Amino acid sequence: MSAPTVEKVALIGSGNWGSAIAKIVGRNVKLNHGFDTEVRMWVHEEIIQGQKLTDIINTKHENTKYLPGIKLPENVVAVPDLLEAIKGATLLVFVIPHQFVPDTCDRLRGKVHPSARAISLIKGVDTSKGGINLISESIREHLGVDVSVLMGANIATEVALEQFCETTVVQSHTHYPASTPSWALTSATPQLSKKVITTCFGGRNRRVAEAHVLTGKPFDVLEKELLNGQKLQGTLTALEIHHILKKKNLVNEFPFFTTVYQICYEGHNPKSIVEDI
DSSP states (O other): OOOOSSBOEEEEOOSHHHHHHHHHHHHHHHTOTTBOSOEEEEOOOOEETTEEHHHHHHHHSSOTTTSTTOOOOTTEEEESOHHHHTTTOSEEEEOSOGGGHHHHHHHHTTTSOTTOEEEEOOOSEEOTTSSOEEHHHHHHHHHOOOEEEEEOSOOHHHHHTTOOOOOEEEEOOTTSOTTHHHHHHHHHHHHHHHHHHHHHHSSHHHHHHHHHHHHOOOHHHHHHHHSTTOOOOHHHHHHHHHHHHHHTTOGGGOHHHHHHHHHHHSOOOTTHHHHOO
């Protein structure tokens, strides 16, 4: 089937990161005649001070819970029904926590537009099959669509404020030469390092980790106290990585990852990150 003449974008996710991207996407589609100007954003419905979050977003044009103080374009429409949000969309932008990808994709299977492609803005990996699978691969396997990837180093609030940040975009095509993966890996390695550094010095994971060191409170308690409904990704990734290392008898070969896991889940003193490695 030939591709449509006008692209229609749908955002799957509406948290801090999803709302920041919604601001950028909503503005950009109005600047390009090849796009439908309406951008639907799937919102997991919540009640905020007696009002539905979707109603707040659609009337105040602001996600007051996850991205307060940032105005969203009026052409960004919050939709609580996932299938209604992606109806007719040819570009699916995934911006949900990685642990929700399998279930969300199961709900979308067989329901997406025949010409749809996807782009993943999701950190983390899929370990549901006992190994490590890229989120983009998981989306591709579930939906049978081409998937591109957009990654930082960047922080959602800085993106929403249109401050300077770095972003890497990757798209897979089979017609590139055999040397392409080697080139991509060489180029990606320093970018991955930048992403790690950015995460260590800013964002929700750093904020909660600092609070854990200062207060000694468990990470799940701090997540509820500090993140206003957002999900802490770092601890879950540490758990997933540890399970893979343990399964493959590689725990002793990766002491840094093992120590991070022990701090998160076994009550080890955060000082062990320096003392045990």
